[in-house]
Amino acid sequence: MSREVVLVTGGSGFTGMHSILQLLGAGYRVRTTVRSLKREADVRAMLKVGGAKTGEALSFVAADLMEDAGWSEAVAGCDFVLHVASPFPPSQPKNEDELIIPAREGTLRVLRAARDEGVKRVVLTSSFAAISYGSRSTNKIFTEENWTDLNSDHLSPYVKSKTLAERAAWDFIAREGGALELAVINPVGIFGPVLGADYSSSIQLVQRLMDGALPGCPRLFFGIVDVRDVADLHIRAMTNPAANGQRFLAVAGESMTIQQIALVLRKQLGNSARRVPTRVLPDWLVRLVSLADPAVAQFIPELGKVKNATNAKAGRLLGWTPRSNEEAIVATAESLLQLGLLRNTKKVA
Structure with a gap:
């Protein structure tokens, strides 16, 4: 059992909590940051749902992050x-600097x-957003390059914030990082x-599909x-020593349309997914809706754009083998059902 100490920033977040779960399971001591210590009880309760015995x-x-x-x-x-x-807000802020x-x-x-304390390595959560925007080709397979x-x-x-943050991280390591190592997950x-x-x-996409809150499936x-x-x-x-100075795409397989996601839910969850819409919404209708809904407007430039990426590097260097798209989608919906987080559902004991 390791007694090494790992700091996980943003412990109340979705990825942060799952990272804490796995680190505790592997025997690490974990420290996590939250903006307010009032969140500690909530985080411990959610980790308990995941099977963790947090204790000391x-x-x-x-x-x-701002202080x-x-x-x-x-x-x-x-x-x-x-x-x-x-x-990562559900809708875009009025001023992009609120995110950037x-x-x-x-x-x-x-x-x-981390540098000043003599930490060995920081692993930064970046995003595919720092890799895939601005390309005119719709047929390319995106890589860490x-x-x-x-x-x-x-x-x-959001795209700007993730790109600028990752660029700033690599620049910092190159110019003033000292002995600190960096790896990035996208x-x-x-x-x-x-x-x-x-x-x-x-x-929220799966939640809204399951709730029948979407009139159809945008392209x-x-x-x-x-x-x-x-x-x-x-x-x-x-x-892993091989990860130092590297970026790694975290992607399971080929990209899916919202309709394909909807069809997986319908097939795998039966009556529980009866509200899930499966018809494709025409682009003109989505554009019309976007005039009144800023949350929709941010997706308009992406209508019809296929963006596929490869996880070959993570597999080759780190031996990483992810679950399938379908398994991830079904696990999402099943957990929302079990915790009573969907409309007209109660928590399953």
């Missing part, structure tokens, strides 16, 4: 840091604190079992990966 192996520190306070305490005595915390500044400056705060073109039109604040849409009402924006394509596999990839990148 898990501790909490209050730290905010210096708390970060030196958070990293003190840590061997590794998983920097998972980053804002916390993502970039927060990443630099964590890296500085690709970067989003920040000069492209119609980039959302996940596509993260699905999988939720542990409570705190979950990622990707999960949007999603890369899919299970949150359990994302957490596993973070830990592999944390410990």
Whole structure:
């Protein structure tokens, strides 16, 4: 059993909690940051849903990406840091800096604190968003060599925030990182079992499909990966010497349309998925809806765009083998049902 200490930033988040679960299961001592210590009880309760016995192996520190306070305490005595915390809102902010500044400056705060404390390696959660935007080709298979073109039109604040934060991290390591090592994980849409009402924006797609809250399926394509596999990839990148200085795409297979996701839900969940719509919405109708709904408007440039990526590098260097798209989708819906997080459903005991 390892007695090494790992800091996981953003422990109340979807990926953060699954990372904590796996680290505790592997025998690590875990410290995690939350913006307010009032969240500790909630996080422990959600980890218990995931089967964790947290006890003294898990501790909490209050730290905010926008403030210096708390970060030196958070990293003190840590061997590794998983920097998972980053804002991902369900709708776009009025000012893009609301996302960009916390993502970039927060990443630099964590890296500085880790360097100063003598942490061995930071694993940064970036995104496929930092890889895949601005390309004019719709047939290419994206790899870790690709970067989003920040000069492209119609980039959302989220895409900019993830790209700028990851660029800033690599620049920091090159210029002033000292002995600190860095590895980066670039996940596509993260699905999988939720542990409570705190979950990622990707999960809201399945929730809204299951609730029948969507009139149909826009022609949007999603890369899919299970949150359990994302957490596993973070830990592999944390410990494997081959991961130092590398980016790793976290993607299970080919991208899927919303209609394909809907059909999986209908097939696998039967009557529980009776509200799931399966008809494709024409692009003109989605554009019309976007005029009144900013949350829809952010997806308009992506209508009909296929973006596939390969996980070959993570498999080759780290031995990573993710679950299938279908398994991730079904696990998402089943957990929402079990926890009573869907309309007209009660928590299953």
